Amino acid sequence: MKICVVGLGKIGLPLAVQFAAKGHTVLGADVAEPTVRTVNEGQVPFPGEADLDVKLKEAVSAGLLTATTGTAAAVAASEVVVVVVPLFVDGDGVPDFGWMESATRDIARGLRPGTLVSYETTLPVGTTRDRWAPLLRDGSGLVAGEDFDLVFSPERVLTGRVFADLRKYPKLVGGVTAASAARGVAFYQAVLDFDERADLARPNGVWDLGSAEAAELAKLAETTYRDVNIGLANQFARYADTLGIDVDVVIDACNTQPYSHIHRPGIAVGGHCIPVYPRLYLWNDPDATVVRSAREANAAMPAYAVDLLAAALGDLTGRVVLVLGAAYRGGVKETAFSGVFPVVAELRRRGAVPYVSDPMFSDAELTALGLPAWAGGPADAAIVQADHAEYRGLTPEALPGVRVLVDGRRVTDPARLPGIRRLVIGG
Incomplete structure (x- = not known):
């Protein structure tokens, strides 16, 4: 043909x-x-x-x-x-x-x-x-x-x-x-x-x-399902935080039952699909309250990650915070609806001084995206926004000065981070 x-x-x-x-x-x-x-x-x-x-x-x-x-x-x-x-x-x-x-x-x-x-x-x-x-x-x-x-x-x-x-x-x-x-x-x-x-x-x-x-x-349905499922997982994670329960353990247990397929919580839902297609569905079906609530819940997660940081570090005014990952997901050089943008915006709103680093993007590319590129040097805290494989081996030497790390993707290894307080969503 x-x-x-x-x-x-x-x-x-x-x-x-x-x-x-x-x-x-x-x-x-x-x-x-x-x-x-x-x-x-x-x-x-x-x-x-x-x-x-x-x-x-x-x-x-x-x-x-x-x-x-x-x-x-x-x-x-x-x-x-x-x-x-x-x-x-x-x-x-x-x-x-x-x-x-x-x-x-x-x-x-x-x-x-x-x-x-x-x-x-x-x-x-x-x-x-x-x-x-x-x-x-x-x-x-x-x-x-x-x-x-x-x-x-x-x-x-x-x-x-x-x-x-x-x-x-x-x-x-x-x-x-x-x-x-x-x-x-x-x-x-x-x-x-x-x-x-x-x-x-x-x-x-x-x-x-x-x-x-x-x-x-x-x-639309298969992708909206994923957004709603993640929204539910994020709600479980936020409640687990109030109880001091590791939501990952709970989800693992739930998913041993064949009718339970709970996804994983995280700092953001990005990409061309999951943040977009539920809104296309809502354009057809504006009365879909479950879909709307899930989208709102997921959109609130970047600010929630900053909440966790503020609870651990205190007032963020003037604090240097390194955001790790501009990509919307690990291993992909793409920033469509990436959580990096609302995370940086929320940090600035609270008076922090954010910088961004990503192994897939040059400083010039980050700057072109309107993101403040990290030139090295000490930071007070760090937030993992993308689950790049490179972050699995993060050590204190790679994070000079960092006292608190919010791992929004559960990609880092706590055993490799002595002296740094590591927080996860739903942990």
């Missing part, structure tokens, strides 16, 4: 490479000229994705993957179009469809009869049928489900392990018609590889969920 992937970001580019690895001809379309140039050179434009560097070089060298800024022309030359363009949400939870609308208009200009269009970006329920189908019709004169096929098929992968996750999890598809869904299922069966699974009650492969709306809700 000839496939166009619109959006060569941290999900779109690995998808394009995956399709090329199956022998298909792929045109990757992106509005960023530097990204297009880098991809055409066989170079990865962002770090941290396992195996992408090797697979990308192979695809480009074989002539199976080419990048372009001409989306409409790429669509016109393709049988299948896969859309992985970012959708943003503002502070009030209102989705900003701007980038996706622009991409959809470009797709419409090149759309031909018989094409399959698959949206993979997570969307509010109803968006594929009620927003994208009319926009594609207005720009092309073609009707979804009649002149071309239209499906929603959510990405279900994590950055850093996209290829492994593509093999591991069922691929969900929902169409605007049954015929569109069948075409979508056949497409993904042809371009993906799946690990063998012994659990026949939950077979791997491609699943037709019956409608685009069901597939949209499935993605």
Whole structure:
């Protein structure tokens, strides 16, 4: 097949490479000229994705993957179009469809009869049928489900392990018609590889969920569940702190029962998914009080971590506090909705002098993010915000002057920190 992937970001580019690895001809379309140039050179434009560097070089060298800024022309030359363009949400939870609308208009200009269009970006329920189908019709004169096929098929992968996750999890598809869904299922069966699974009650492969709306809700529901679960764990942790109980021991005990799957508490919930998709769900279902309460509980955790520090250290005015980790999670060079920003803001609000250090970011990169880079020297306290592997071996020598450390991720080893008072959330 000839496939166009619109959006060569941290999900779109690995998808394009995956399709090329199956022998298909792929045109990757992106509005960023530097990204297009880098991809055409066989170079990865962002770090941290396992195996992408090797697979990308192979695809480009074989002539199976080419990048372009001409989306409409790429669509016109393709049988299948896969859309992985970012959708943003503002502070009030209102989705900003701007980038996706622009991409959809470009797709419409090149759309031909018989094409399959698959949206993979997570969307509010109803968006594929009620927003994208009319926009594609207005720009092309073609009707979804009649002149071309239209499906929603959510990405279900994590950055850093996209290829492994593509093999591991069922691929969900929902169409605007049954015929569109069948075409979508056949497409993904042809371009993906799946690990063998012994659990026949939950077979791997491609699943037709019956409608685009069901597939949209499935993605929102699975991610919102995680946010609600973490919110509950954080509530348990805060209560455990009042009792002097280690909540980790409690959660371990609970999860030996097969119906209990409590997640772990922590200083922040970051990334492109978990902090965002519950708000997309709330946009559809504003009466979902459980979802709203969990989101509020998780958003309050950075300030709670600073509360723990203040309770141990006293007045924070003028105190130098080192925040360890700008990334939203360990091993990933990404700061989307990272807890570092509210932690730094809360420290400043209380009069502290915060600095940030992260093994994946240079001082210049931290400064560009509006974060005060640590130049070394003594600090009064430290807060672990990201669970980088490097922090497992932290010692007092790496933390000169630090008397109190709040480990928001339980990644440090207390045996390695003699003389430092180590606090954890729910400990």
